[in-house]
Amino acid sequence: MHxxxxxxxxxxxxxxxxxxxxxxxxxxxxxxxxxxxVQNYHASVWWGALMLLVGLFYLIRFRPSRANS
Amino acid sequence: xxxxxxxxxxxxxxxxxxAFAGTGASLAHLSLLDxxxxxxxxxxxxxxxxxxxxxxxxxxxxxxxxREMTAWIAGLSFVSANLGSLELMGWAGSSYQYGILAAHxxxxxxxxxxxxxxxxxxxxxxxxxxxxxxxxxxxxxxxGSSFVAAxxxxxxxVLMSGVNMFAMAEVMKIVLGWDLNFSIIVSSLAVAAYVALxxxxxxxxxxxxxxxxxxxxxxxxxxxxxxxxxxxxxxxARLAQNIATGEVLGGDYTHMWRSMGHxxxxxxxxxxxxxxxxxxxxxxxxxxxxxxxxxxxxLAANSLRSARLAPVIGSFxxxxxxxxxxxxxxxxxxxxxxxxxxxMQLVGENVVKDCARxxxxxxxVNASLCSTDLATTAVLxxxxxxxxAGTGDVQLHSYNEVLPLMMVRYLGxxxxxxxxxxxxxxxxxxxxxxxxxxxxxxTYDIYQPHIVKHARDEHYVLVGRIVTIAGVVISIxxxxxxxxxxxxxxxxxxxxxxxxxPLLGVVLLGMxxxxxxxAGGFWGLLIxxxxxxxxxxxxxxxxxxxxxxxxxxxxxxxxxxxxxxLWSVSTAVGVNVIVSLFTKxxxxxxxxxxxxxxxxxxxxxxVPLYKNEWFWTAIAIVIFFALNIYFW
Numbered sequence: 020m021h022x023x024x025x026x027x028x029x030x031x032x033x034x035x036x037x038x039x040x041x042x043x044x045x046x047x048x049x050x051x052x053x054x055x056x057v058q059n060y061h062a063s064v065w066w067g068a069l070m071l072l073v074g075l076f077y078l079i080r081f082r083p084s085r086a087n088s
Numbered sequence: 089x090x091x092x093x094x095x096x097x098x099x100x101x102x103x104x105x106x107a108f109a110g111t112g113a114s115l116a117h118l119s120l121l122d123x124x125x126x127x128x129x130x131x132x133x134x135x136x137x138x139x140x141x142x143x144x145x146x147x148x149x150x151x152x153x154x155r156e157m158t159a160w161i162a163g164l165s166f167v168s169a170n171l172g173s174l175e176l177m178g179w180a181g182s183s184y185q186y187g188i189l190a191a192h193x194x195x196x197x198x199x200x201x202x203x204x205x206x207x208x209x210x211x212x213x214x215x216x217x218x219x220x221x222x223x224x225x226x227x228x229x230x231x232g233s234s235f236v237a238a239x240x241x242x243x244x245x246v247l248m249s250g251v252n253m254f255a256m257a258e259v260m261k262i263v264l265g266w267d268l269n270f271s272i273i274v275s276s277l278a279v280a281a282y283v284a285l286x287x288x289x290x291x292x293x294x295x296x297x298x299x300x301x302x303x304x305x306x307x308x309x310x311x312x313x314x315x316x317x318x319x320x321x322x323x324x325a326r327l328a329q330n331i332a333t334g335e336v337l338g339g340d341y342t343h344m345w346r347s348m349g350h351x352x353x354x355x356x357x358x359x360x361x362x363x364x365x366x367x368x369x370x371x372x373x374x375x376x377x378x379x380x381x382x383x384x385x386x387l388a389a390n391s392l393r394s395a396r397l398a399p400v401i402g403s404f405x406x407x408x409x410x411x412x413x414x415x416x417x418x419x420x421x422x423x424x425x426x427x428x429x430x431x432m433q434l435v436g437e438n439v440v441k442d443c444a445r446x447x448x449x450x451x452x453v454n455a456s457l458c459s460t461d462l463a464t465t466a467v468l469x470x471x472x473x474x475x476x477a478g479t480g481d482v483q484l485h486s487y488n489e490v491l492p493l494m495m496v497r498y499l500g501x502x503x504x505x506x507x508x509x510x511x512x513x514x515x516x517x518x519x520x521x522x523x524x525x526x527x528x529x530x531t532y533d534i535y536q537p538h539i540v541k542h543a544r545d546e547h548y549v550l551v552g553r554i555v556t557i558a559g560v561v562i563s564i565x566x567x568x569x570x571x572x573x574x575x576x577x578x579x580x581x582x583x584x585x586x587x588x589x590p591l592l593g594v595v596l597l598g599m600x601x602x603x604x605x606x607a608g609g610f611w612g613l614l615i616x617x618x619x620x621x622x623x624x625x626x627x628x629x630x631x632x633x634x635x636x637x638x639x640x641x642x643x644x645x646x647x648x649x650x651x652x653x654l655w656s657v658s659t660a661v662g663v664n665v666i667v668s669l670f671t672k673x674x675x676x677x678x679x680x681x682x683x684x685x686x687x688x689x690x691x692x693x694x695v696p697l698y699k700n701e702w703f704w705t706a707i708a709i710v711i712f713f714a715l716n717i718y719f720w
Contacts, residue, residue, distance in 0.1 A: 024143065027161060027293045031300050034132050038125060038304070042502040045121055049500065060315060063500055066308055 025083050032077030039071025114265035115489065116496050122505025129301070129509045130278060133294055133516070137282030140290045147548045150287035151528045152219060152388050157289075159394035161296055163401030166385040167409075168295040169521045170198075171302060173514030174255050176413050181488035183417030184434055186355050187341030188719055190417070191410040196368040198406050199712045201376035203705050205386070206399035209377055211689050212599050213387060214395045216681040220387075221380045221595070222533040228598040228682045229609030231537070236613060238533035240587050241380060242526050246559050247583075249522035250566020256515035257567070263492050264508065272567055275512070279520045280560040283527070284553045288388060291517070291524040295385075298513040299405075305503075305510030306412040309491075312498040313419035326422040335431045336421050337466045344719045350642070357644025366650025370657045374592035381525045393692050396701045403708045407715060413491075420490040424497065426471070428481035432493075433467045437486040443475055451478035523559040530555050586624070589653040590616025593660030600684045601668075602676065608668030616660025623652045 046063025118126075144150040157165070183190040218224045222241065226234035257271035282290045317323040330336040339355060340347050347353045348360035376382060376399075389395035424432035443458035445451065452458040455476055462472045474482035485493060495507040531552050540547070594613045597604045626633045627648055637655070638647040679686045697703050 025139065027296050030132065030136055030293065031297060034128070034297065035300070035304070037128050038502075038506060041121060041124060042506070045500075045502045060312060062308055062312060062498070063502055066503065070304060 026081045028077050028081040029083065032074050032079075032081060035070045035074030036078055037074070039067050039069075039074050041067075043067030043071055114261075115263045115485075115492050116504060116508070118264060118505060118508065119501040121502045122508065125502060125505030126509050126512065129513060130274075132297070133278055133282050136293050136297070137285040137290050140282075140286030140293065143289060144285070144287040145549065147531075147545050147552070149289070150549045150552050151531065153287065153289035153292055155388055156390050157292060157385075157388045157394070157398075158390060159397035159401055161292060162386050162389040162394060162398035164299045164405070165292040165295040165388075166382055166398050167402035167405050168299040168302075168517065169382050169385055171299065171409065171514060172252070172518035173511040174252070174259070174518075176302070176306070176511070176514065177259070177488055177491045179413045180417035180420075180491040180494075181434075181486070183414040184420050184490045185487045187339060188344055188410075188414060188418065189347075189354060189356055189358075191344060191414050191719070192363055192367060194406055194410050194414070195712060195715060196363060197372045198376060199403050199708065200368060201372040202399040202403040202406065203708060204373065205377045205383075206396045206403075206701065207705055209599060210386060210396045210399070211392060212682060212684070212687060213383065214389075214392050215687060215689065218387070219532045220529055221378050221383055221591070222529060224595070224682065225598070225609065226533070226537075228679075229594070229604075230606040232606065233594065233610045233613050234533060235538075236610075237587070237591060238529050242529045242534065244583060244587070245381065245522045245526040245529070246562045247566050249519050249526070249559065249563035251570055252515065252518050252522065253563055254567035254570040256512075256519075259511075259515075263511075268571070272564060275516050275519065276560050276564055279516055279523060280557055283520050283523050283560075284556040287552065288384065288524050288528070291520045292385060292388060294513070294520055295517045298510070298517040301506070301510040301513045303412065305507040306416075306491075306495075308503060309494045309498050309507075310411055310415040310419065313416060313423055313494065316423055317419065323419060323422060327418075330422055330431070334466065335433060335468060341418060341421065342719065344716065346720060351638075351640040351644075351647065352642040356646050357642060358647045358650070359640065359643075362638065362643075362647050362650040362654075366647075366654045370589050370592065370653035371650060373596075374588040374653065374657065378591045378595050379588060380529060381521050384525055384528060392690060393695070393701060397704065400701055400704045400708060404704075404711070407708070407711060416494045417490050420494055424490075424493055426482045428474075428479075430471060430482070431468075432485070433465070433471060434485050434487045434490060434493075435462075435465050435467060437488070439465060440484050440486045443484050445478060449478065451476060519563065523556055523563065526559045527552050527555045530559075585649070585653070586617050586620040586656075589657040590620060590660035593657040594664060597661055597664050597668075598683070601665075602679060602683050602685060603668055603673050604664055605668040605671040605673050607671040608664040608666075611667045612660040612662075612664030615663045616656045619659040620652055620656035623648075623655060627652075 042063050044067070046061060046065075046067045049063055050061060143154070146154075148154055179190050179193065213221075213224060216224065216227055218227060220238075222234045222238035225237050253272055253275060256275060257266075257268045260266040260271045261268050282294060286293070314320065314323065317326055324342060327336065327341060331338050345360065348358065348363060351357050351359050386395050386398045389398050420434065424434070426432050439458075439461040442454060442461045443452045446453050452475070459472075459476060462475065467475075471482055475484055495504060499507050531548055535551055535555075536548065540551075590613050593616055594609050597612070598609055623637050627637055634643055634645075634648050635641040637643075638651045640647075643651075676686050681687050
């Protein structure tokens with residue numbers, strides 16, 4: 020990669036973290052109000068949490084300062 | 089190329105946009121959260137484009153991503169370039185219709201060719217430092233065949249980009265109710281911005297992003313479907329029950345090879361020889377090893393080892409794609425329900441079209457035609473009556489709508505936006521892939537050798553940026569041309585398929601036979617292509633000719649595509665051999681780095697087993713056979 024490049028994995032981390040936060044937050048709201056989409060099995064909670072975790076991992080692992088070092 | 093099914097495979101499958109054309113209200117309604125998810129994606133791609141602008145200053149950086157891609161990035165981009173949204177939806181629909189047979193296009197129709205590219209062909213592409221497949225032809229056969237390949241590829245690529253754009257806009261209109269012009273303008277502006285700014289690197293980054301989004305957005309559907317049906321065995325039990333009650337047409341939906349003994353034994357009308365030699369060799373090898381759109385991604389790798397590993401890494405994900413494409417289609421056979429709770433039965437697009445209601449709703453406009461069509465389907469009598477009566481709780485949907493329908497069933501707010509974003513990302517990166525390949529081919533293989541030969545490097549980068557914009561503008565023109573004359577789409581798909589298989593014959597012979605000559609390559613490519621066009625025209629204008637092309641009176645459209653590819657590659661090889669034997673070959677000194685036997689391959693440093701490309705190839709082969717045996 021370019022010496023000063025932000026790796027693609029960092030961008031993926033940003034995207035997954037943003038999506039994870041939004042979807043998990045909605046899932047928790049859904050859980051608290053008892054609403055559930057048809058056959059959804061509260062997927063927003065566990066899928067959102069999974070995306071958030073993976074996103075955070077990539078965000079930290081490939082953060083620019085670390086990638087450049 | 090074309091993502092309903094890449095053009096080389098498209099014949100015989102229903103047109104997705106035609107399938108959507110007859111439906112009524114939009115399938116999904118987005119919440120504010122869904123819109124936020126989509127908006128974040130657009131912000132991200134533009135950010136990537138602007139960020140990468142500073143890394144696309146030289147022609148090597150702009151057109152070849154600086155040849156700095158790791159094996160993982162090149163591999164994911166390689167497989168992602170072929171993972172467009174129309175392909176996902178088209179094959180999900182096919183699996184609803186034909187069962188797991190559709191997985192042939194992901195396994196035997198891809199894996200052997202991908203591994204062959206990585207292990208056998210990649211060293212030659214990589215060592216000769218070509219920028220493109222026509223560039224390789226120039227080194228091996230000279231300017232004639234290279235120019236023919238470059239012009240045909242550039243022309244077809246930009247047309248396919250337009251077809252892709254139109255198809256996306258049409259699907260978004262039907263699935264989400266979005267205005268056609270809005271979809272075309274927003275997507276083209278985004279693609280033009282990020283490819284013109286960041287070049288191939290930007291296209292590749294977005295393909296990797298798309299890859300993650302497709303898995304993140306689509307994987308939940310089969311997971312939730314399997315939870316609902318009680319796993320694979322639970323699904324099979326429910327499917328057997330639905331077949332017994334007549335809700336699903338009888339047939340073997342869960343085995344891949346058992347019904348391949350005769351053309352008449354399977355709903356696709358294909359024989360195993362067509363699958364193995366036509367799809368598994370002529371079509372698949374042609375596409376995966378000579379189509380510059382995919383090969384360009386691997387050429388951007390940072391070392392020979394990465395270039396060889398990239399298709400191998402891609403092959404593992406390719407083998408997994410049926411999980412998010414074929415499985416949702418199969419699950420749709422048992423889980424989809426109408427608004428009144430009855431089992432939803434999807435039908436062909438002609439039935440949906442003939443049963444279309446007027447804008448105000450109610451009974452079908454042409455009730456008698458609709459009734460006749462419905463009588464030919466497995467739709468239950470009660471459902472037929474509901475359709476004909478125009479009650480609002482039963483709506484007809486076509487096979488190709490199965491994936492959006494499954495998304496709507498399982499994905500709530502936010503997750504639905506993620507699924508739709510995955511589809512949009514698939515469309516846009518397909519378009520970006522076409523445009524970036526077009527830009528490289530035009531600049532390197534047409535502009536540089538024939539128009540301005542010795543300009544400064546900055547000049548070619550500027551030309552690349554301008555050609556990118558021009559490519560998008562031509563694509564928009566093509567999209568509107570297709571809108572005004574939908575039949576063009578079928579011709580464009582057929583046109584592209586004419587070139588791929590003969591090109592395979594010429595490239596393979598050039599790479600592995602020192603005796604192949606410039607004239608042999610040119611005439612092989614030309615006559616192989618003419619054979620393909622001739623066979624297509626024969627069947628198009630005289631459909632009974634299919635029995636001769638596909639060698640059976642029971643053959644169907646898809647078999648024609650496979651055997652046509654087989655005959656055209658055979659012709660290209662045969663003509664190349666004969667003409668080469670009667671013409672003077674190039675001296676061996678001129679063949680160094682492009683032909684097997686006279687190309688010294690660089691010795692690679694030993695690496696641990698887990699980093700060795702041969703080790704992973706062996707694993708991929710074992711998994712490939714295991715999957716085929718398990719679903720035999």
